[in-house]
Amino acid sequence: MKALIAAIASILPAKQVVTDPLRRLAYGTDASFYRMTPAVVAVVESEQQVQALLELAREHRQPVTFRAAGTSLSGQAVTDSVLALIGDGFANCDVAPHGATVRCGPGMVGAAVNARLAPFGRKIGPDPASINTCKIGGIAANNASGMCCGTAQNSYQTLAGMRVVLADGTLLDTEDAASVASFRLSHSALLAELAALADATRADPALAARIAHKYKIKNTTGYSLNALLDYRDPVDILAHLMIGSEGTLGFISQITYNTVVEDPHKASALVFFADIDAACQAVIRLKPQPVAAVELLDRAALRSVQETPGLPAVMRTLGPDAAALLIEVRADTAAGLQQRIALALGAMAEIATLEPAAFSTDADTCAMYWKVRKGTFPSVGAVRAAGTTVIIEDVAFPIESLAAATLDLQAMLLRHGYNEAIIFGHALEGNLHFVFTQDFASDEQVQRYARLMDEVCLLVVDKYDGSLKAEHGTGRNMAPFVEKEWGKDATELMRRIKRAFDPLNLLNPGVILNDDPQAHLRHLKPMPAAEPGIDRCIECGFCEPMCPSHQLTLSPRQRIASWREMSARALAGLDDEGMRDAFDYQGIDTCAGCSLCATACPVGIDTGGLIRLLRGRAQGPVARQLGSWSADHPAAVAGLSRAALKVGHVAAGVLGETVLSRLSGGAWKRGMPRAGTTPPLPPLPQLPQPQSQQPLRQAAGGGDPVVYFPACGGRIFGANQGGEPGLAEVIMTLLARAGYAVRLPERVDTLCCGQMLSSKGMDEDANRMSDAVCAALLKAADDGNGGYYPVIMDASSCSARMHAQLAGRLRLLDFHEFAHDALLPRLRITRSAEPIALHINCSVRGAQADGKLRRLVAACTEQMIEPDGVLCCGFGGDRGFVVPELNAHALRKVHAALPTSCCQGVSTNRTCEIGLTAETGRNYRSVAYLLEECSRGDGGERC
Template sequence: MQSQHADSTSNTNHASSAHNKNATLDSGPNATPESTSQKSISPDFALEPKYARFYEQARKFIGTDRVFADYLRRFAYGLDASCYRYIPKLVIWAQDEREIQELLRLSENLGVPLTFRAAGTSLSGQACSDSVLVVCAHFWKNISLVFGDSQENSASGGEVDSVDSSAPATKSITPKSSAPNTATKPTAPKPTAPESIWCDCGVIGADANTALKKYGKKIGPDPATINNAMIGGIFSNNSSGMCCGVKQNSYQTIKSVRVVLHDGFVLDTSARAAKGERVEDFLAIHSDKWRALQDLREKILQDESLSALIRKKFAIKNTTGYAINTLLDFDTPRDILNHIFIGAEGTLGFISRVEYECVEDFAHKACALLFYENLSLASKAVEILASHSDIVSAAEMMDYACLAISSKIGDSALPPEIGKISKGNCAILVQLEDNEKPALESKIAKITQALSPVPSLFGAHFSFDKKEQESWWKIRKALLPLSASARPSGATVITEDVCFEIAHFARGIENISALFERFAYEGIIFGHALSGNVHFIITPLLDRESEIARFGAFMEELAKMVASLGGSIKAEHGTGRMVAPFVELEWGAKAYEINKSIKAIFDPKGLINPDVIITQDSQIHLKNLKPASSKLIEDYLDACMECGFCEKICPSKGITLTPRQRIGVYREIARLSALPSKTPSEQKELEALQSGYGYFGVETCATCSMCATLCPLEIDTAKIALKKSQESNAAPTLKAGINRAIASFMSADIARMGALARFGVRSANALQAIVGKNVAFKLSSGLHNALGTPILPASMPRANGYVLGDKKAGSSRDSTLDSGAPCEVVYFSSCLNRIFAPNDAASDKRALAQVFESVCEKAGYSVKYPPNIQKLCCGKAHKNHPQAKDTLAKNAYEALLKASDNGRIPIVCDHSACSLELLASIREIESKGLDFANLGSANPDSCARKLRIYDMPAFVAKYLLERLEIAPTSEKIALYAPCSTRHNATKNEGWEGSMMLLANALSAQVCAEDVIKCCGFAGNKGFITPELNQSALKNLGKSRACVESIYADSARLDSGKDFGACGAESKGARESTEFCVDSGACKSLDSSEAQAGAMFGGAQRGFSSSSTCEIGLAQKSGFSWQHIIYLVDECAKPRV
């Protein structure tokens, strides 16, 4: 039963999975999306004849770069958040409806099943496939807001305002306090609220809410995964969540849907449907299907007991089976066709687009975290809260195990009560909301009074503080990955989701606890108590048949218990494979026949997502479980449950693998390697994964660690690539020996290496001058494709000839601090900025150090350089050679300690990645307890803590801005904060916030890139793996026109962890994202339209804080990018 890890296709010669570098490189802003497309690799296992035909024919109309047959990508792209492991025969990244139509027709012709997937965050196994998996997450990003008359009332409808959600609106940001900025700011008319929102299936739920936020609206469904889950899955699972219950889920808020049926027919139920796609066209072409639906409806209406059962069961959350209540609730073709696909889990057709009605996103929210002695008391409180559901938005229950595990979050803002509770205690997180604060306070008083008969441990304290609310919701939303991280190594994460009527809620929880005890499972219990919806997680070790049998028996008893109480075996996670065998048990024979008939009507051959919801296999829920792999990989990686929270931020997600896929493949390599004996198929699988992982797992990992900023466990997948690179360089091979010798030579004489590098840059500049930049780029690209040599981008910097030397502040300026100490700073100029000077397109061609010295002079600051600065390096460039890196870091530390007078003088670095490396190396030096005897400190234990390292924008904002007169430019500027400023290690330093504050002091119109968190240039990878940078920047600056918005808290920026409640975007950086609505400027920009000038609302200059990032940004945008210090010097003069 555990043979799921073996691929059924085998017995051919194994083709290498090494990547093919023959891809066209993006030469600028006119490049198309295909220029950063995936590499085409031939199948490395034999395909069955029908799959071989499918593969060849699909490549004809899709192309060779989005049809994947190699084992590594089939394995990786088949991973999802569920407990199942299915390996597709083929994976396809579909781009548009035409391709979906052709795939469905091909499926029908060849008898090949298809499964459609968006984000892969589903938990019940409904998005897995061992046939053809069609991924629709990368291209389906359009959002349209509908204004004016209701579509249903007007064929012409209201105004439609569109945006590509892969690049949400750029931001104009104003800090709470900054230097005077008197330039006129643009204003936009305040729009009326949209009535509905159209979302492609690949739109992330939170992005839809971002588009609606300025209007005080949101979509109804609010699953805990809304920051990652996509509309296609939210709709297809009828996902609900914290607040929406059964009142605002997809079923209640759907306005129209666009579906591609099994025969390729496109059904559009909206009032704007094109001829040939309208409801009336469906009725004419598919009259047989409509008649069959009418017959089912009549059967239900004529059966009073069945009708009563359906009404009763859908009065609570229920996603077991199809939405058969549609046939009872509606009578018109449009309404029935609007609703029948909801919760169908992609088994009836392909959901291309959904139109939701907008619901209220209240302006004021109040939350309380109520602690109770036990679940019995908490259940009584739940009954009270449920009786006040008209004013209570959410009530999330968490048992003791949930609360105990929340300490792993490591957030200092976690409530202190967590440390005071004892075993058996539990909590309810309650949220109330209103548009008027007095009305909200009245609701608080009413609920507090209503709850008074049920004693709580610490009283009822409702908080209006957003940060405190976020810390509470952070606990609730992180429970799944947190509990998964605590599982025994090799255990499987089983997440169950049941619902009871409130009257049976307490009994249901008691019964679940009894089942835990009976089957010897330890689990956590939590859920949406207001809806009677209970989640629980168990982590059984399913490494033996006996354990699988025990789990199977548990599931049987659970299903019987829930059904006996009239509950839902699946409330909101979808039927999937997990409870497909129990649909008839819950619903009874008559209702189950209705379910089967619906499937037959829309999928007569059973080829669309088979074995999901309807199955003939009573054991399907126990098959193809993820294999146990105990103690095979590092503990911090083993904690990953493949939830996918990390994926949206990864720069390589559109070119190779995402973090969860890198971990999944890494884990599988370890599992296969550890097998004492391997079948021929397992050996070939291992070879395929190992041979491809170098490129897919290491070379194209930007090692930016942005994944850790989204992961509730802060798992840093970059460590895999770093470890693999270090192991490769330490191997006893000739190549590794040469690499070590080169690294040793380079690190031993940084000054000489810098001179050689400047010579190389001058040579590159000379070539560009002779043949032209574009020709030089094409020539270098050809050599790169053939030999793997670095590319020469058109935006290549010039060589830096500026000589560094200490600069004293001028006598005409006040150059003392309030304490009387001199104004001075130690400037650690990075290797890169000692090598690079601005390129020819830059308006200011001075060396960065010269510009910083100028700004310091204006502010009355003296600049000191560490002794022998030309010989110093932070060690970042040698991260793959730990010994050389550690030596360089220690040398830098010694020099900085001396130059800063043991930390008295602040230290500034001019490249954000190097600033981060300095911080990290200082911490490492302190933690390792290196010998401080020769460092000249009277208190060596505190040396490292004394050094104050600032990224340059942070230093300027903190120390210099108040000493300068700023005349802001009226020019619109583009802004990009490098990933180093967003890193978990720098989130407390406020580096990103400082850059935002600084930019707003300098310009009236700041268009900040808010979606791309890492540009993928990654030091030298932009030269040697340029496809990573190009893919990461595919949507750079592609947003609507920049409009004024106020950044609510400039010191606190979005780290990517969005833990707000009820589907509303968390109160981080996205809170200030706005979308303009005036004419013309609001069209979504297609990739081919992303010309220089169309990006960033027409800005013609960009600013950042990383010279390497700026190369890639300039190459993509077509205009010059420089360090933001250049704009400071341009706008600043000494304060009088």
Template sequence: MNSFEEELRKTVDGRLLVPGDDITRYTVDWTGRWKSTALAVARPRTVDEVVDIVRVCQRHGVSIVPQGGNTGMVGGSVPSERSIVVSTESMTAVGKVSADSTITVGAGLTLSALREVAQSHGFETGLHIASAESATLGGIASTNAGGARVMRYGSARARIAGLRVVTANGDVIDRRQTLPKDNTGYDLVDLFIGAEGTLGIVTDVTWRLVEPNADTVRILFRFGSVDHAATSLPTLRRLPGVEALEWARGQDILRVARHLDAVPPMDTSGFWVFAEVAETERTKRDSGDAGLLTAAEPVIEQIIAEADLGTDDVIVAESANEQRAVWAFRESMSEAISADGVPVKLDVAVPIEHFASVCNDVDAAARSVDPDSRTALFGHFAEANFHISVLPPEGTAQYSEEVADEIEDAVLALILGAGGTISAEHGVGRAKQRWLHRQRGQAQYELMKQIKTSFDPDQLLNPGVLFPDTSIAHNEETPA
């Protein structure tokens, strides 16, 4: 045992894993594309332990990769060989719900666990992502996670009232106080949100809870084409109490049907839109006794008329079982895709006026690199957000990194050409760092690098994420 490992073991009281242990789940990302190893995996329980870990690593010049549930898709929480993983999975403390409807929890608490706590106090979390069972609040904060209900509740940034963070030199930045008005200097909390662990290690999150829904209805529309759906988006957004508008190509629903061994509820041609409308007790009182579906019917009828939909092109799911069955075809999309191979995953968004043309051109962009590539498209319709997966041909498990990079280049060039973003909600990670300056421009890119250097002058935190890896330990031998 070298001195670095010995010092590290003392900081976490036996909660340290080394390469002789099984550390695979900490070193491979959710997609399976990003794989590495690590010098160690430290699992602190307290802020003081995180501080001690950081200071040990600083003394030995060892890089640190903060990690929550490791559900990312851009390699942002996968370590390099000369780094350790600091997993916050054991930091699951739960505070009290405050009078302002906020709650402070440990960064390792999963979103689903937070939801259980919120529901026990008569609240909801306001954020809905498919990985809620494993995604942690620290990771959600660090990636500014979005999900299906952004149009109503905003992304993680809108839900986070405060953070506690350990910086690269072991200082603790404690901004868990939830004053509704606090205009004192730079908003450091906002800076840490979405920084992907490059500026500090999130240890605690103060979360804004929301009023739960009293009634929910889910409506499935099948449009003849993406162009028809895009034309109807302004009307879809006018559905009363609309919380989510999700989409998938009908042809990609077949993949989910095979994965679930389920029969699609309607024709799988065209373009599917999943709408969720809801009302709380307060909005229910305000609207009287009309009922949610009754209020939505005039808008539904307008959508049917303007898109020339038939009676078989609309399904209204009111019961809990019906809603689960319909929504499963959207929420199981990522699982179904990954069951067919290791995809090149891209999370992008474009201005809504370019949504239809980009949707129609993605396949051609991927096939310009590999004519036999297989694409799957779905996403969040209200934000014109695409989740693009490009799978290799049948019988090929995974693209080489060279081909994967070419596919990314072809698709992202299409997105930027339409005035879009290379990352709508998954972050930049390792996968897209070479594209960051192309979207932001050199001036913004250099300013972001200066911010990184100011917070982390030795480049110890998550090297290779957002920016190329220039960590001081990158090419040195294992620390003594």
């Protein structure tokens, strides 16, 4: 393996070859309950790199496993050999005219593809619950489906073409006639074998009937044998065998989908029944109707989410045998929607319900229903005992057997002691998921799980002739049971397919086909307790697209997995192999602490909170003394910061900013391994204008009172361009222009909310600072009549902190919220014709206040540009000054999205604006500047 790793390092850039123990461990975890630590992680960015990697694998006879987002649930994305991680180079997407087809790279997130298709009223067919995280490569390789996809709109059924790299390195493009012609000559033996397999299958009536029967319901167990019946051209057979092959037959480097209609009108109903049988009878009657989805939830599933605000109160009073159906109908017109609602209600008319069935067209209500349905799986994980894992199994039954099979599953789970288990699923397809918690710490518990799986096979296969895997892929989890489900003849077909494509068995061996009957009980993932705030993590990976450091260093999931492992080793007295030292940079220093991960986490885990906790623990006596002094002297800290900024400008003037950046960037932590090439530090922001450094004064004149607290960022850092007024002056001008009388807290220049110390884990000192601000704001906002005037702040991160600290004691708004609600109606706006880039920072996203910011900017410009795939900017308060590579990585996708005509951007946090300006070369300022200029009435230049 050492020779192979050296060879890989010779063909890939150093930043694409991961060999350190910490990151290899981190990439050894996916959403399944298996873990294998790869010997090396090779990040591949092009087909040429994939071909070169496969050539080396053949030469050294070492297996390769491809991985996209790692949201797979059956263990198909882990290996102890070479893990080929799909990089940004494969995150390409080309939408055809009118959106009829879309050509995607395997690195594209499914939801991002749908966002590109949305303007055409189209989407891709597959709709897995993880679509906001999972990538096209995994969706195709697992033939993932989902709640509305069924069997008619999955990747197999909507495939229009693909590019695939086979095990021998050959590239085939099924949409390119020349490529196909060349492949027919070079791989005639492979195509002849596929043709022979298809002929033999069609000539065997029993086998052909077996295959046709298996695909009447959802089925992802084994290879897509239906390709042998559905297609005669072996190139078509090859392409469709790739769907669901889980990286065991080749690498899908590009796929073209026939898209499907995304109906604009939708309605949902949550209907309750006395028992499973009644609910399933309703499913059978709904099956022929034009309904988009029907989700079944048993009583345990409903109980797990019944306390969610907004859900019907009847859920808390249901009997022990009750069940529910979540039904969705869709149409292209409002009238058509009402017709379909009537058909669905009519189909259920003779089925007794606990309450009258009623559909809602309210978008928020429907979204809440579906959020609750998607929350059933993590709700079990959230309440599990520390040290246990959560498992979700995925089976399918003929729909006519659904009621009996569901009751049998419930009884079976109770028989094996899984009393907390819940059952839900895509009822129209007979597809059920059952979720339970499992302890793998002892052999007795492992054997309990083994007995359960043996009985699952007997129930699903022998009693109901169903599918052991309906949509999650075979993986390691069901590989030992493929022959049990399919029989000897069909399984032998699969073995011949594997040998034809991969004669050396180097592509993801042990997945889909595995001769070890105990394979599903090996490489089980440990889930040791580490910290109360993260012990609920199920390592699903939903957090990763939100994280600015993902693919630079570690993601939130990887930080948690790493910390669990290091904590367990420390407890056992084992060597950590240098992981703890590496974690200082990979896990702590490069965490922006933005907490966007919590907004995507199914159980609300804030990995940023973990990192802040660890930063606080790591603070030495000197740092603690400085923190305490800072809490008592915020005005002095601001003065020192301005003085340091002035010194920096002097040094830059003497040495030049490039030299200064190299000196400071290289001195902060000499010898620490960095993620790739460290970019230069951002240009130093301007010093505040002299008038901005004078103590702020109350505005003269009358008007409606409003309290304004200018945050430290605007007081310390001046505008990006010399000569511009400070942020506080701009906001006070706007408030006066709109007829507001500004009230400032007493000694406002000496106050700080403590965000800077909170981000370093110094909560006690940070809270002392925020307590002082709370007292000052409450005093300033007191209207003398038992009420309070509104309070506004001008930095979103500080606004979020103080909103939490004040806990509803007064009305505190971020500036953009107040501007949207109160300033726009009072100001006369002249919209700018120039394009304006909008950056919605993490605090605004976390507060779910992004809609108001978009509307505010749209009111001020005719061309608002919001770059796709750009969330947190990675500046993280001071991270952009300390680890500038984090800021550069977080904003790597912004450049292609900004036209050269766009020379100005807006946001709502001063340090974010510094990082955005440095990375893009555009002048990013507070949205207050744009609003002030557009409300002057002078039509002045904006850039």
